[in-house]
Structure formats: C-alpha cells, structure tokens
Amino acid sequence: MKRITASAVLFLLAALPVGAVVYKWTDEEGGVHFSDNPHPGAKRLDLEQPPAVSLPPVEEAPSTAPQTSLVTKGYAQFGIAQPQAEATVRNNPGTVIVRFRIEPELRDGDRIRVSLDGQPVDAAALSGAAVELHEIVRGTHTLGAVIEDAMGGVVARADPVTFYMHRPSVNIPANKPPRLP
Known part of the structure; x- marks a missing residue:
C-alpha cells in the first residue's frame, strides 16, 4: 500500500467540513490511514x-497580443509580426x-x-520589412526592433517579442552539420 504524504493528508483534512471527526490509525505494515x-x-x-486567510486581489495578466509602442515621427504602426509572441x-x-x-x-x-537577447544583430540593419537571422541556438530568445533615421536616431520602437527556438540535437549523427573540407 502506498504511504500518504503530509501534504495529501492536509488536503484531505481541509476538504472535510469544519467540526468533523477524523480517525487515524497505523496498520501492521506501518501504513498510516485516515x-x-x-x-x-x-x-x-x-x-x-481553520484560521481565516485574506488574499490580496488577483491582478490581471498582461495581454500577449502584439502591441506597438513609441510610434513617432510619421509611423502610425511598427511592430514585430513574425515570429509571434511565445511562438x-x-x-x-x-x-x-x-x-x-x-x-x-x-x-x-x-x-x-534588430536586437536578439538585448544584443544588436549586425546583419539586421535593413531597409525592407523582413530580415533573416541564422544559427540561432535552441532555447528562449527575445527580439527587439527599432526604426532609425539617417542620423541613427530612434524614430519608432517595437515591443519586444519572446520566442522559442527548437532545433534537433547536434549530438545525433544525422543532425550534425556537414564539415567543410
């Protein structure tokens, strides 16, 4: 027979009505029962x-919907469309x-x-609406982006987007990149 942990006992006892009677005994094998x-x-x-406990009010979780922030100097909207947040x-x-x-x-x-994990991405200065990043390691990453004018001043800033990179293990022989001669 499995033994009951202390937390399970407390949970079971808490589920009983106040003023209830509970019986506890130990069997021949040392198992405790309630x-x-x-x-x-x-x-x-x-x-x-049980003592009364007052909990603080629960705050609403922030929305994960894409947002646009610090939009100035002629841009009505600027944000990261892909990858989506938490993708x-x-x-x-x-x-x-x-x-x-x-x-x-x-x-x-x-x-x-563009910045990746707070570090500027050198090849990411571009004049189009997309950029390709290479050799991103597996794990959690945060993308940031700003629009700069010709003088290097920030004109607009996109809200950062967190994404997860999934790559197969390089320890599996079939997944190792080919070696250059």
Missing part, C-alpha cells in the same frame, strides 16, 4: 475551525525570419535595427 469512520485501534482527531520556431539550421508591421512603408533613409 477515515471519517471509526476503525479498531484508531485515534480520534477533532478538527477545529516556437522549428528550424534545423536555426534560421528565423523576422517580419515587421510598418505603416506607412519605411521612408527613404530610415532603417530597421
């Missing part, structure tokens, strides 16, 4: 009123395509600068 019915050799446990990217070589929502289109002289 019941609301008397048993030969059982000890009677009288349950008292799992499955790609064996670790490639992530990042797409943006930009309204109106990117102006001449402006460019998008």
